[in-house]
Amino acid sequence: MSSPLDSLLKLPGVTVEAHSQVEGYICVHLKILATEITCPHCRNLVQELHQVRPILVRDLPTFGQPVYLRVPRQQFYCRQCQKYVTQQLDFLSWRRRYTQRYESYIYQRVLMSNMTQVSREENLTYEEVLGIFNFVSNQKKKTGVKSSV
Numbered sequence: 130m131s132s133p134l135d136s137l138l139k140l141p142g143v144t145v146e147a148h149s150q151v152e153g154y155i156c157v158h159l160k161i162l163a164t165e166i167t168c169p170h171c172r173n174l175v176q177e178l179h180q181v182r183p184i185l186v187r188d189l190p191t192f193g194q195p196v197y198l199r200v201p202r203q204q205f206y207c208r209q210c211q212k213y214v215t216q217q218l219d220f221l222s223w224r225r226r227y228t229q230r231y232e233s234y235i236y237q238r239v240l241m242s243n244m245t246q247v248s249r250e251e252n253l254t255y256e257e258v259l260g261i262f263n264f265v266s267n268q269k270k271k272t273g274v275k276s277s278v
């Protein structure tokens with residue numbers, strides 16, 4: 130069930146199913162290991178999978194190339210609450226399209242240079258870099274000085 134690439138990927142709760150090289154970047158297909166989640170409303174274990182929607186998430190570059198993760202987001206159905214519940218992943222903030230470690234990386238790089246340079250080097254728009262920077266600094270304000278990245 131595990132892949133030798135998992136130890137390189139270092140992300141919890143997932144395994145590498147496949148990887149491919151697409152025009153200028155590496156695409157890593159992930160498989161989620163969990164087959165059940167705790168419903169945030171009633172705290173029961175929910176196993177009824179409603180649907181899986183894969184999303185592409187930017188991750189840290191590897192071997193000098195940009196990396197995108199193909200993450201199958203799992204949505205479960207809680208019969209007790211009659212609600213759909215989307216699985217939260219530890220390495221991905223809610224509704225974000227970048228891994229947390231990629232966002233920290235961009236944040237640090239902006240601190241060391243500037244937004245224009247980072248956007249050029251990472252092939253992101255200025256607005257994307259600004260969005261990541263603001264998101265991470267807001268999180269740091271919320272959680273205090275927790276991380277030492």
Ligand SMILES: [Zn+2]
Binds near residue numbers: 172210
């Ligand atoms: Zn529930």
